[in-house]
Amino acid sequence: MVMVISSNHILFFFILLVAPLVALSHEWGWFTYRHIYIKNDLEGNKVLKLHCKDKNNDLGVYELNYKDEFKFQFQSAFRPTLYFCGLTWDDKLHWFVVFDENRDHHFCLDLHWSIRKDQPCVFNCDHNLYDCNFNYTYN
Numbered sequence: 001m002v003m004v005i006s007s008n009h010i011l012f013f014f015i016l017l018v019a020p021l022v023a024l025s026h027e028w029g030w031f032t033y034r035h036i037y038i039k040n041d042l043e044g045n046k047v048l049k050l051h052c053k054d055k056n057n058d059l060g061v062y063e064l065n066y067k068d069e070f071k072f073q074f075q076s077a078f079r080p081t082l083y084f085c086g087l088t089w090d091d092k093l094h095w096f097v098v099f100d101e102n103r104d105h106h107f108c109l110d111l112h113w114s115i116r117k118d119q120p121c122v123f124n125c126d127h128n129l130y131d132c133n134f135n136y137t138y139n
Contacts, residue, residue: 037069046089053083
Protein backbone atom coordinates (compact mmCIF):
# COMPACT_ATOMS: atom_id res chain seq x y z
CA MET A 1 0.00 0.00 0.00
CA VAL A 2 1.35 3.40 -0.97
CA MET A 3 0.53 6.36 1.22
CA VAL A 4 0.14 9.65 -0.59
CA ILE A 5 0.52 12.84 1.41
CA SER A 6 -0.58 16.01 -0.27
CA SER A 7 1.23 19.29 0.16
CA ASN A 8 -1.86 20.61 1.96
CA HIS A 9 -1.45 17.95 4.64
CA ILE A 10 2.23 18.80 5.07
CA LEU A 11 1.41 22.49 5.38
CA PHE A 12 -1.32 21.72 7.92
CA PHE A 13 1.03 19.66 10.11
CA PHE A 14 3.76 22.28 9.81
CA ILE A 15 1.37 25.00 11.00
CA LEU A 16 0.15 22.71 13.76
CA LEU A 17 3.72 22.30 15.03
CA VAL A 18 4.89 25.90 14.58
CA ALA A 19 1.84 27.77 15.94
CA PRO A 20 2.40 26.79 19.59
CA LEU A 21 6.07 27.77 19.34
CA VAL A 22 5.18 31.20 18.01
CA ALA A 23 2.58 31.66 20.73
CA LEU A 24 5.06 30.66 23.43
CA SER A 25 7.76 32.89 22.00
CA HIS A 26 5.50 35.94 22.36
CA GLU A 27 4.47 34.91 25.86
CA TRP A 28 8.05 34.36 26.98
CA GLY A 29 9.41 37.38 25.12
CA TRP A 30 11.84 35.50 22.89
CA PHE A 31 11.22 37.71 19.87
CA THR A 32 10.36 40.95 21.61
CA TYR A 33 12.73 43.86 21.94
CA ARG A 34 14.35 44.72 25.25
CA HIS A 35 14.94 48.44 25.81
CA ILE A 36 17.69 49.69 28.10
CA TYR A 37 17.67 53.29 29.35
CA ILE A 38 20.67 54.75 31.17
CA LYS A 39 20.12 58.13 32.82
CA ASN A 40 22.79 60.45 34.19
CA ASP A 41 21.75 61.23 37.77
CA LEU A 42 25.20 62.34 38.92
CA GLU A 43 24.77 65.42 41.08
CA GLY A 44 26.71 68.60 40.45
CA ASN A 45 26.01 68.69 36.70
CA LYS A 46 28.71 66.09 36.04
CA VAL A 47 29.04 64.73 32.53
CA LEU A 48 28.72 60.94 32.28
CA LYS A 49 30.74 59.30 29.53
CA LEU A 50 29.53 55.83 28.61
CA HIS A 51 30.64 53.07 26.28
CA CYS A 52 28.27 50.08 26.07
CA LYS A 53 28.68 46.79 24.22
CA ASP A 54 28.13 43.07 24.19
CA LYS A 55 30.46 40.47 22.70
CA ASN A 56 29.19 41.17 19.16
CA ASN A 57 28.02 44.79 19.16
CA ASP A 58 29.85 47.95 20.17
CA LEU A 59 27.29 50.72 20.69
CA GLY A 60 29.87 53.51 20.67
CA VAL A 61 30.92 56.21 23.12
CA TYR A 62 28.46 58.86 24.32
CA GLU A 63 28.52 61.80 26.70
CA LEU A 64 25.43 62.50 28.78
CA ASN A 65 24.82 65.76 30.56
CA TYR A 66 22.99 65.72 33.89
CA LYS A 67 19.50 64.16 33.47
CA ASP A 68 20.20 63.12 29.86
CA GLU A 69 19.39 59.54 28.90
CA PHE A 70 20.90 56.97 26.53
CA LYS A 71 18.67 54.25 25.08
CA PHE A 72 19.37 51.10 23.11
CA GLN A 73 17.36 48.02 22.19
CA PHE A 74 18.04 44.44 21.21
CA GLN A 75 16.42 41.04 20.81
CA SER A 76 17.69 38.19 22.93
CA ALA A 77 16.10 35.30 21.05
CA PHE A 78 17.47 31.85 21.90
CA ARG A 79 20.81 33.06 23.27
CA PRO A 80 21.98 34.47 26.57
CA THR A 81 22.61 38.19 26.32
CA LEU A 82 25.04 40.24 28.36
CA TYR A 83 25.55 43.99 27.87
CA PHE A 84 28.02 45.98 29.89
CA CYS A 85 29.08 49.61 29.97
CA GLY A 86 32.17 51.52 30.91
CA LEU A 87 31.03 54.65 32.77
CA THR A 88 33.43 57.52 33.35
CA TRP A 89 33.09 60.65 35.47
CA ASP A 90 35.61 62.57 37.57
CA ASP A 91 38.31 60.78 35.52
CA LYS A 92 37.36 57.40 37.05
CA LEU A 93 36.18 54.42 35.00
CA HIS A 94 33.47 52.12 36.41
CA TRP A 95 32.40 48.87 34.69
CA PHE A 96 28.78 47.92 35.02
CA VAL A 97 26.60 45.09 33.66
CA VAL A 98 23.43 46.78 32.36
CA PHE A 99 21.75 43.60 31.16
CA ASP A 100 22.37 39.96 31.99
CA GLU A 101 19.75 37.54 30.65
CA ASN A 102 20.23 35.21 33.61
CA ARG A 103 19.86 38.04 36.12
CA ASP A 104 17.30 40.30 34.42
CA HIS A 105 14.88 37.95 32.62
CA HIS A 106 12.15 38.58 35.21
CA PHE A 107 12.29 42.39 34.89
CA CYS A 108 10.10 44.48 32.64
CA LEU A 109 11.02 44.57 28.97
CA ASP A 110 12.22 48.15 29.53
CA LEU A 111 15.06 48.47 32.04
CA HIS A 112 15.61 51.99 33.36
CA TRP A 113 18.94 52.66 35.07
CA SER A 114 19.75 55.71 37.15
CA ILE A 115 23.51 56.24 37.38
CA ARG A 116 24.38 57.77 40.74
CA LYS A 117 27.72 58.54 42.35
CA ASP A 118 27.73 55.54 44.69
CA GLN A 119 25.81 53.00 42.64
CA PRO A 120 23.51 52.40 39.71
CA CYS A 121 19.85 51.86 40.52
CA VAL A 122 17.36 49.93 38.41
CA PHE A 123 13.67 50.83 38.23
CA ASN A 124 11.46 48.11 39.69
CA CYS A 125 8.19 48.34 37.75
CA ASP A 126 6.42 45.99 40.18
CA HIS A 127 6.98 48.40 43.09
CA ASN A 128 7.20 51.62 41.03
CA LEU A 129 10.53 52.73 42.55
CA TYR A 130 14.27 52.53 41.97
CA ASP A 131 16.07 49.58 43.54
CA CYS A 132 19.57 50.60 44.61
CA ASN A 133 20.28 47.36 46.48
CA PHE A 134 20.69 45.36 43.33
CA ASN A 135 23.19 42.66 42.39
CA TYR A 136 25.44 44.42 39.88
CA THR A 137 29.09 44.73 38.95
CA TYR A 138 30.36 48.24 39.62
CA ASN A 139 33.99 48.99 40.31
